[in-house]
Amino acid sequence: MNLPEQWTTGTVSTNGIELQYYRTGSGEPIVIAHGMYDNGRRWVPLGSALADDYEVITYDARGHGRSGAPDTGYDMGSRVADLVGLVDELNLADPVLLGHSMGAATVAWTAANSHRPRGVVLADPARFHESPDISMADAREMTRERLREAKARSIEERIEDYDDAVHGMDHVRRLAAATDECSPHIAKLAQEHTPVKDAFDEITCPTLVLRRDADVADRATDLDAADRLRDGRLVHIPNAGHYVFRDEYDAASAELRVFLQR
Template sequence: MAWNNGYIHIDQEKLFKEIMTHWTSAYIHSNNIRIHYTRTGGNKPPVILLHGLMTSGLCWTLLARALENEYDVIMPDSRGHGLSDVPETGYQYADLANDVVGLIRSLKLKAPVLIGHSMGGMTAAVVASLNPTLLSRVILADPSFISPALQLEVYQSDVASQHKKILSWSLKEVMADASKRHPTRPAALIEIFSHARLQTSMQAFEVLRPPNPDFRELIQSITVPGLLLYGDRGVVSADIAKELEGLNPGLLTAAVPNAGHSLHMDQPEHFARLVKDFLSC
């Protein structure tokens, strides 16, 4: 069963003039580390947004602003990212999932929705698989569902060494490079992502060490309603999405046209509408 609908308009430039004027920034302690999070607040149903590698909770700002009138949006920084602690070890998906469970319990969140992109999508799938009673729904945005061969290829690539090089750059240099690669994104959004890149530790790249959890087994074991979103130039292909839909009758899938791996950034209005429609049905 495919899931598709219309759009929600987001005035990005106006959004960033008012960004975070009433959001809170705080920490919880979980698994012997401090985890930082940003929260929109209010007595509303909770939604947790899990970011990908080399980003941070605030990189979900566009979606958070689209949801905050109806939901209490919580945006944690994964360990080794943003303002969270950087332990020497503990960067496998089981560790990241345990951190999310600790966040839910520390904040006493009642049946939150979990939304994750890339690394955060795989983490969300692990949480939903192992702790179904904690969640109400889960949304996976182009999660890192890749074959063992590709896992090894990514791990042996120069992605970590390139990041190490970038860590020696200034914020201005990182922003200039990002602007060249994403010329249509607002400057304020470029700045958020550039800060997040410079806040990403080298330890965080241990999440790339194979093996990843078996994503087919994860999807089969998820019992809460789920939505898988994928782009036409991303990690999850249409064929894989169709296969996963067949493995779990409670999983909806939807393609986001003209989008790559960062589908929530490439098509923010369409992405936000799909999320809101799924949460309201």
């Protein structure tokens, strides 16, 4: 799918893999990591909106989009090394790191272990509190089945799953086509790793956690986790599901803007 003309694209070689990235804007850098089944082009609307004030770099995680899809390297340590390598290869000084779902988990552990970003934004992190209550073998088979089912449907059929009211049909087509560029190897992402909340003890930079809407009990559990952050704020986005920037774009992007302007 084509990018708007204000965007450029390229690749970096890092951690034994070619990573595709997308870039727009100027100013302090923001690096954005997508979730499972997506790619870096998911962030075109948000990146374009931020481009007047920030340099925005998104990328395709290994096994996704136009990046390499090796047999190995889907563990958390490799995902962190990929992101750190991208930042280093592009000579980005103290970027803000933003991630959604799988990408949010990657960002959190990057901030905790290997890199000290200027700030961190976590949009509904995967495995926030604990691993899913299924075996890793079952989780991998569910991933493979989801990919098979998605790729068996036409793009037009997949488009019907999306609401184009906010960002238009060009972007809906990007979202609908994303699974076509996913390797079956992404099923290997179903691996045991420490819950994201455990990274919070080691994250020292300002951190914003954007969570889906939730009932009182779940909000309390989320707030307890966020209390482990030294300089953090947790916001539940009303009416949002897992895709907070897609479900409630205005509310989520407003919270992001406030955080970035601190």
